[in-house]
Amino acid sequence: MPKIRITFFLLLFFCFEFIQAQHQTQNIIIVTTDGFRWQEVFKGMDSVIANNPKFNQHDSTYLFKTYWANDETERRKKIYPFLWSTMAAQGEIFGNRNLGCKVDNANPYWFSYPGYNEIFTGFPDTAINSNQYPDNPNENVLEFLNKQKEFHGKVAAFGAWDAFDRILNKKRSGIPVFSAFDSVGGNNPDANENLINAMNKDSYHPFKDDECLDVFTHYAAMEYLKKNKPRVLYISYGETDEWAHAGQYRSYLDAAHQVDAWLNEIWNFIQHDPQYKNKTTLIVAVDHGRGDIKKEEWTSHGNKIADSHQIWFAVIGPDTPNNGEINSSMQLYQKQYAQTIAKLLNYTFTTNHPVADEIMQVFKIKK
Numbered sequence: 001m002p003k004i005r006i007t008f009f010l011l012l013f014f015c016f017e018f019i020q021a022q023h024q025t026q027n028i029i030i031v032t033t034d035g036f037r038w039q040e041v042f043k044g045m046d047s048v049i050a051n052n053p054k055f056n057q058h059d060s061t062y063l064f065k066t067y068w069a070n071d072e073t074e075r076r077k078k079i080y081p082f083l084w085s086t087m088a089a090q091g092e093i094f095g096n097r098n099l100g101c102k103v104d105n106a107n108p109y110w111f112s113y114p115g116y117n118e119i120f121t122g123f124p125d126t127a128i129n130s131n132q133y134p135d136n137p138n139e140n141v142l143e144f145l146n147k148q149k150e151f152h153g154k155v156a157a158f159g160a161w162d163a164f165d166r167i168l169n170k171k172r173s174g175i176p177v178f179s180a181f182d183s184v185g186g187n188n189p190d191a192n193e194n195l196i197n198a199m200n201k202d203s204y205h206p207f208k209d210d211e212c213l214d215v216f217t218h219y220a221a222m223e224y225l226k227k228n229k230p231r232v233l234y235i236s237y238g239e240t241d242e243w244a245h246a247g248q249y250r251s252y253l254d255a256a257h258q259v260d261a262w263l264n265e266i267w268n269f270i271q272h273d274p275q276y277k278n279k280t281t282l283i284v285a286v287d288h289g290r291g292d293i294k295k296e297e298w299t300s301h302g303n304k305i306a307d308s309h310q311i312w313f314a315v316i317g318p319d320t321p322n323n324g325e326i327n328s329s330m331q332l333y334q335k336q337y338a339q340t341i342a343k344l345l346n347y348t349f350t351t352n353h354p355v356a357d358e359i360m361q362v363f364k365i366k367k
């Protein structure tokens with residue numbers, strides 16, 4: 001074969017390899033539901049907790065009618081139908097320790113600020129040891145992406161908890177962070193945004209001024225998604241953690257079930273919009289786990305509560321294989337999410353602190 005033709009074929013081969021190696025994800029939506037346990041995700045409602053009058057809000061009938069089935073795989077679908085029917089069927093779900101798949105906090109504290117810092121910076125910074133910690137000195141992956149030309153101004157975060165202003169360092173990061181009772185829509189709110197703002201302000205404040213009800217965060221984020229079409233969007237729901245601390249198992253499960261319905265709504269929107277369809281990865285995660293001992297410690301977490309470092313996550317998108325519930329032995333950490341987010345978008349997150357490696361199992365094509 002003439003030399004020139006060999007060179008041509010070689011070039012073609014490398015071009016093909018390059019295209020193959022590029023990930024297909026162009027947009028990412030990350031959703032967290034604060035401190036929801038892997039135990040309920042994989043095993044469904046816990047009957048011992050549900051039968052305890054201390055935790056069932058004096059209505060075990062409601063709990064059993066709504067969330068119980070004798071078969072474990074049927075039972076878990078009652079809390080999370082979208083997670084199990086769509087995300088697990090077309091994507092992957094990690095964290096069933098009974099099958100050997102372990103996901104953990106790498107930070108030693110097992111509560112929220114250290115957890116969200118770990119998720120978004122890839123760095124389990126031991127200096128971050130309080131939910132009152134001031135503005136986060138560590139650069140996060142949302143901020144990193146917003147600095148890239150193609151993502152600039154196309155990154156946004158919505159959180160029910162007001163601490164996200166500090167966690168994502170709203171002042172420095174330059175990305176819009178809408179948290180708790182912040183109004184949405186800027187100087188020109190549309191009719192929907194005006195209504196969301198008014199209702200959020202006048203709503204029941206069970207968590208005082210630190211945190212709004214998830215419904216307002218969700219509607220504000222959906223409005224932003226439809227109107228502004230961000231390429232990277234983070235939505236943080238908080239009620240699962242709040243109702244657990246309050247010892248209200250019914251509201252804890254109802255909040256999780258509602259998050260599942262919203263995930264379904266988000267995915268439905270994505271798969272019917274040309275900018276997002278088949279080009280968007282959805283990641284669902286938690287910031288920490290909760291206890292399980294004596295069926296009393298489920299309400300709490302932190303490093304004095306055994307097992308509350310145990311977490312789970314799920315991924316669906318064009319670059320993720322449909323392996324479903326992962327049933328092989330592995331050890332993954334929350335600190336790996338940040339680089340996974342960057343790599344899905346064909347970037348490598350490098351910054352002013354160490355960043356843990358991505359989770360290879362999330363990718364069809366290993367680079």
Ligand SMILES: [Zn+2]
Binds near residue numbers: 111
């Ligand atoms: Zn908590």
